Amino acid sequence: MSKGGRGWTLRLAGLLSPVTVWLGLFFLIPLLLIVAYSFGKSGVYGGLTLGFYPGNYLKVFDPLYLEIIVRTLVIALTNTFLCLLVGYPLAYFITFKGGRYKHILILLVMIPFWTSLLLRTYAWVVILGGDNGIANRVLQFLHITDHPLTLIFTPQAVTMGMVYSYLPFMILPLYAALEKFDRRLKEAAQDLGASRWHTFWRVTFPLSMPGVIAGSILVFIPSAGEFVIPNLLGGARSMLVGTLIQQQFLEARDWAFGSALAVMLAVLLVGAIMFYVRRVGTEKLEEV
Amino acid sequence: MGDTKGGPVYRGLGKIPDQVLLLFASLVYLFLYAPIMVLVFFSFNSTKSTQVWTGFSTQWYGELIRDGSVLGAFKISLIVGLTATAIATVIGTLTALALSRHDFRGKTFADSAIYAATVMPEIVVGVSLLVFFVAATVELGIVTIIIAHVAFCISFVTIVVRARLSGMDRSVEEAAQDLGATPVQTFLRVTLPLILPGVMAGALLAFTLSFDDFVITFFVAGVGSSTLPLKIYSMIKFGVSPVINALSTVVMVSTMVLILGGSRFLTRRENA
Numbered sequence: 001m002s003k004g005g006r007g008w009t010l011r012l013a014g015l016l017s018p019v020t021v022w023l024g025l026f027f028l029i030p031l032l033l034i035v036a037y038s039f040g041k042s043g044v045y046g047g048l049t050l051g052f053y054p055g056n057y058l059k060v061f062d063p064l065y066l067e068i069i070v071r072t073l074v075i076a077l078t079n080t081f082l083c084l085l086v087g088y089p090l091a092y093f094i095t096f097k098g099g100r101y102k103h104i105l106i107l108l109v110m111i112p113f114w115t116s117l118l119l120r121t122y123a124w125v126v127i128l129g130g131d132n133g134i135a136n137r138v139l140q141f142l143h144i145t146d147h148p149l150t151l152i153f154t155p156q157a158v159t160m161g162m163v164y165s166y167l168p169f170m171i172l173p174l175y176a177a178l179e180k181f182d183r184r185l186k187e188a189a190q191d192l193g194a195s196r197w198h199t200f201w202r203v204t205f206p207l208s209m210p211g212v213i214a215g216s217i218l219v220f221i222p223s224a225g226e227f228v229i230p231n232l233l234g235g236a237r238s239m240l241v242g243t244l245i246q247q248q249f250l251e252a253r254d255w256a257f258g259s260a261l262a263v264m265l266a267v268l269l270v271g272a273i274m275f276y277v278r279r280v281g282t283e284k285l286e287e288v
Numbered sequence: 289m290g291d292t293k294g295g296p297v298y299r300g301l302g303k304i305p306d307q308v309l310l311l312f313a314s315l316v317y318l319f320l321y322a323p324i325m326v327l328v329f330f331s332f333n334s335t336k337s338t339q340v341w342t343g344f345s346t347q348w349y350g351e352l353i354r355d356g357s358v359l360g361a362f363k364i365s366l367i368v369g370l371t372a373t374a375i376a377t378v379i380g381t382l383t384a385l386a387l388s389r390h391d392f393r394g395k396t397f398a399d400s401a402i403y404a405a406t407v408m409p410e411i412v413v414g415v416s417l418l419v420f421f422v423a424a425t426v427e428l429g430i431v432t433i434i435i436a437h438v439a440f441c442i443s444f445v446t447i448v449v450r451a452r453l454s455g456m457d458r459s460v461e462e463a464a465q466d467l468g469a470t471p472v473q474t475f476l477r478v479t480l481p482l483i484l485p486g487v488m489a490g491a492l493l494a495f496t497l498s499f500d501d502f503v504i505t506f507f508v509a510g511v512g513s514s515t516l517p518l519k520i521y522s523m524i525k526f527g528v529s530p531v532i533n534a535l536s537t538v539v540m541v542s543t544m545v546l547i548l549g550g551s552r553f554l555t556r557r558e559n560a
Contacts, residue, residue: 008390011471015386016398018379019442026439027405030416037419086316093313097306112320114547116500118517119536122524123323126330126338129528133339134326164323167316196305225409228502232524242411249415249507258415266412273407 031266038259048255056260065244072241075155076224079162083170083219084212086163091174091211092204095181106175113168121232124161128152128233153235161229166222170215177211178204217276221269241265324540331533338528348534358535361519364430368515369498372437377491379438380445381483387446388453405443413440414507421508428510436508437498444497445490452486485554492550496543 041053060069094105112120127134131148139145151157181204189199227242234240241261248258334343352358387398405413417436421428460482464474480487502517509518516539523532 012386012390012392015382015390019383019386019398019402019446022379022439022442023401023405026417026420026435027408027413028401030420031408031412033419033423034412034416086319089309089312090316093309097309108317109320111544112324114496114543115324115540116502116517116520116543118500118502118520118524119327119539120323122520122532122536123327125524126528126533127323127326130339164319167320221407221409225411227411228521245411245415246506249418255419259419262412262415265409269409270404270407273403 034259034262037255038263040256040259042254042256053256056257057264059257060261060264068239068244069241071155071238072224075159075162075240076220076226078159079166079223080170080216080220082159082163083167084216087167087170087174087215088212091171091178094171094175095178096183106172109168109171109175113172117165118228120165121161121229124157124164125152125232128157128160152233153238155234155238157233158230158238158240161233162223162226165229166219169218169222173214173218174208174211177208177214181207213276217273220272224269225265327533328537328540331530331537333530333533336530338530338533348530349538351531352534352538355531357514358516358519361514361516364513365499365516368430368433368437369495372434372441372498373491373495375434375438376441376445376494377487380442380490380494381449381487383442383446384449384453385479388450402443402446405440406447410440410501410503414504417504418507428508429513432508432510433505433513433515436504437501440501440504441494441497444493445487448490448493449483449486452483452489456482488550489554492547492554496547499543 038056039052041049041051094102098105128151135151136148185203186199189203225242227246230238230240230243245258245261248254330338331348332344333341334345421432426432461474461478464478505515505518
């Protein structure tokens with residue numbers, strides 16, 4: 001296919017026009033629309049006047065909302081850190097100790113990843129719920145506690161549900177990164193007298209950084225915008241930004257403030273990715 | 289064990305950490321699977337409890353089948369999934385062809401837009417589409433759900449098909465054209481059969497994403513157009529019940545069969 005010429009231009013236009021129309025109309029324009037709305041002013045009865053009112057963005061500094069935003073960031077970061085803490089040893093185990101069971105072991109990580117997040121969260125609603133619930137009975141059996149604890153509808157329950165749901169998102173890129181790792185480097189380090197511990201921190205871990213970063217992004221982004229898990233496992237005192245946005249649109253009908261929150265979330269998260277892509281390149285994201 | 293090439297010096301040293309690692313890995317797998325097992329187990333309970341075992345029964349599956357609203361939601365999910373997959377697969381494949389075969393002004397922008405669509409938080413996509421449909425006075429319902437699903441599936445199909453195209457030997461296409469095939473003939477007779485596994489994999493991914501989506505659908509669905517995930521969500525909000533356990537079991541088993549069967553089929557094709 002030679003470049004230039006009428007045929008080439010026509011063919012290209014033919015290939016690209018469907019995606020341009022669809023993503024332009026149903027992805028880009030809606031995004032621009034909420035940017036415009038975020039500077040608008042909500043009326044008392046849910047109407048909205050366009051204009052330039054930065055007040056919606058200033059409103060997030062209201063202690064009431066600031067608390068929710070800080071809580072969201074704390075939970076999302078905790079979740080990312082816990083997924084890394086649990087996921088790294090597992091990815092390491094599968095890659096280096098999995099032997100001929102490697103493919104089955106990684107498949108076992110992927111299966112829950114394919115089952116609906118909603119159902120996986122429901123499983124925890126069942127387990128954590130009630131004084132005589134499964135989790136409470138297990139805790140009492142293990143003598144960790146002697147009386148039933150309130151487990152569900154707490155920030156800890158939300159974190160728990162998130163780690164459970166997002167763990168595979170961390171393990172898969174870590175596994176991909178460790179798989180590409182040249183084992184001879186490890187051997188070389190050890191032949192040169194480095195201890196296992198040293199070899200790990202000085203050779204293996206730094207080389208697996210692309211996987212660590214990709215996994216962290218894949219976990220952090222959806223957990224910062226999450227609203228299914230906090231809605232089902234969290235209580236009134238553990239509301240996150242996702243639920244706050246949903247309420248502004250569906251209950252409070254303050255679309256201007258809701259839009260401002262959504263725009264901030266998008267800018268923050270997409271900004272984090274752009275930062276990553278600049279550093280590592282898009283190839284790494286494509287792999288995962 | 290994997291690292292057989294290790295020298296004798298550190299192999300001995302590594303014994304204890306290896307066992308700790310094995311124990312740790314077993315616990316993580318237990319953590320991943322125990323909740324799902326509990327869910328499946330109590331779907332066969334004989335009483336309404338989802339926590340205390342009283343005996344075996346399949347009554348909750350019976351109740352599930354008799355519940356017309358679950359079946360209705362399943363039908364809507366199926367219609368949405370199949371339609372959105374068909375549209376997104378065609379558009380995504382065309383886009384992949386354009387991006388991997390052509391250089392043009394604005395390609396970087398097109399690339400970024402496609403990636404942005406995959407990483408944009410779902411809640412942002414959901415509310416922005418809600419605002420858009422309301423502003424355009426489009427009535428929320430099955431059509432708006434399909435439109436939204438196509439929008440988020442296109443990018444995933446594009447990425448999968450593009451990966452397949454980049455691994456393809458271009459000389460076969462050139463040979464076809466040298467032998468006098470028109471571009472359309474070349475595409476239909478040479479390129480398409482070669483990238484078909486990629487296209488199918490993209491379609492499978494699109495279907496699972498659409499069938500599973502809750503957040504975006506939550507914002508663009510209207511009254512009376514509940515998909516299965518929306519129905520499940522409202523059931524959970526209403527209260528824990530073994531019927532939800534039964535429904536979960538059915539959904540999980542069918543997703544697994546679909547994906548494992550699908551990937552089997554695809555690897556066979558790829559090897560053929």
